[in-house]
Amino acid sequence: MKITAFEVREDERPFFEKLARDQHLDLVLCPDPLNMKNLRMLTDSAGISVLGRSRLDAGILDCLKERGVRYISTRTIGYNHIDVEYARSIGLKVSNADYAPNGVADYAVMLMLMSLRNYKQALYRGNVNDYSLPGLEGREMRNLTVGIVGVGKIGRTVIENLRGFGCRILAFNRHPVPDLEHQVTFVPLDTLYRDSDIISLHVPLHAQTYHMIDRSAMSQMKDGVILINTARGELIDMEALLDGIETKKIGALGLDVIENEEGIYHKDRRTDIISNREMAYLRQFPNVTMTQHMAFYTIEAVESMVSCGVRNLLEFEKCGSCRLEL
Template structure:
C-alpha cells in the first residue's frame, strides 16, 4: 500500500515512520493541506490520510481519477469531508478514535478552571494584582453536572467526575446500565433546568447543530457554566454571547468554536482576527478559550496516526474496517 499523508506535523512524523514500518506501508508525507491545485500529488498512491481541512467533491473526483481508493481522516469528526460525493465516487471514508482520557481529563480541567475563575486569577497575577476581589469560586462537589452525550468520551468524563462527589445528570441516546449507579439519566429539558455545569460530548451532525441555543439557555439556571470540548457547532455562538452579556450564562470554557477553521492552529499574533465572535469571547473574563487542543496528547496522536494507517490498510486488503463511516 502506498499512502500519502497531508498536514503531517513534526510531532506526528515519528509515529508515521514507526507505524509505516510496522505495517509495511510505503509512506509519503506533505506538510500542507490538500487543495484542488495539489490534488495531483496523489498520483500513484492508493490511499490518503488527512486532518480537518475541507475535502470537497472536486478534490475527491481528482483523487479518484488518480487512483485513490480510500480516504482516512486523523480525527473523530468527518464533517469536513463531502461524504455524499465520496459515496457517489465509491470512495470509503474512515475516521479514527483515540484514548478518551485526553479529552476527558481536559474537560474536567476546564470545569475546574471555570468554577474557580482561573482566567481572571492568572491575568491579574500577570500585572501583580494578587487581590481576592471577584475571584471567589465554587467547589465542584456542591454542583450538579449535566453531561450531554455519553459515548466513549462522555463516559470517561463521568468516571473522572465520580471522585469529586458531584451529582451527575446524563442525557444520551444510548444509556449505559454500568453507569446507572453513579448517574441519573434524565430528559434533555430536565438536564438543562437542573444543572449548574453543562458539558457537551455530542458529535457534529445536522440534528445537533445549535443543540444549545437561546431557547435552551433560557431554560437553564442563572449563572450556569457551559463547557464544550466536542464540536463548535453544538452551541449557537451569538446566543452564547448574549447569554454571557446578560449574566444568564455565568461562565463558559470552550475548546471548540463555530467557524474556527480559519483561526485555530495558525499563528495570527500580527493579524486581525477574521472571527469577530472569537475576539469578543476572548475579551470576557469569564470565558476560557483554547484552540481545539483537548485531544492533543502524545498517546492520542500516536493512536490517530496508527489507526489512520490501519484503516487504509484494512480497506485495501478487503478486511472489516471498524473506522469506516460511509458505504
C-alpha cells in the same frame, strides 16, 4: 501500498516514519491540507489520510476518485469535514480515528474547575502582581449538579472522572446506557438544561446537533450556568452564546472549540489580521476561558491518531473492510 498524508504536523512525523519502516510503505507526507492545488501529489496513491482542515466535498472526492484513490482515513474522531455519503456513493471507503478518551475527558474537567475557581482572572492578576482576592471567590464541585450531554467514550470517561468529586451527575444520551444507570441519572435534555449548574457537551456534529445550544436551549438553563465544550464549536450558536454572556445568563464558559475556528486554530497568527469578530469579542470576557482546540493533544493520542490513520488504510487494502465509527 502508497499513501499520501496531508496536514502532517511535526509531532506526527516520527510516528508516520516508524510506521513506514515497519510496514514497508511508500509514504508521502505533506504539511498542507488537501485541496485542489495539491491534488497532483496523489500519483499512484491508493489511500490518503487527512485532519480536520481538509474539506473533502463532492468536488474534491470526484478528483480523488479520478486519480485512483480508493481509501480515505481521517486522523480525527469527528468526520464532518468529509461528505461521507457522497464518498460512499462513488465507491470510496472512509474511516475515522479512534483514540483513548482520557485526554479530552481530563481536559473537560479541567475547564470546569478553571471556570469554577475563576482561574483566568487569577492568572491575569498574578502576571501583573495583583494578588487581591475580591471577585475570585469560587464554588465547590461537590455541591453542584453536572449535566453530561452525550455518553459515548468521552462522555462516560468524564462521568468516571467526576465521581470522585461527589457532585450530582445528570446525563442525556440518544440511546440507553444500562451499565451507567447506577452511576448517573439519565434525564430528558430539557430536564438536564433546567437542573444543571454545569453542562458539558460530548456529542458529534451532524444535522441534529448543529446549534443544539441556541437561545431556546439557553432560556431553559439556570441563570449563571457554566458551559463546557470540548467537542465541536458548531454545537453552540455563537450569537446566542454572546447574548448569554452579555446578559449574565451564562456564568462562565470553558471552550476548547468555537464556531468558525477554521483557518485560525493550529496556526501561528500573531502577525495576522484575524477576521473573526465574535471570537475576539468573546475571549475578552473575564469569565470566558478559550483554548485552541487542543483537548485531544497528548502524546498518546497523537500516536494513536497516526496509527489509526495508516492502519485503517492498510486494512481496507488487505480485506476491503474497516471499522468506520459513525
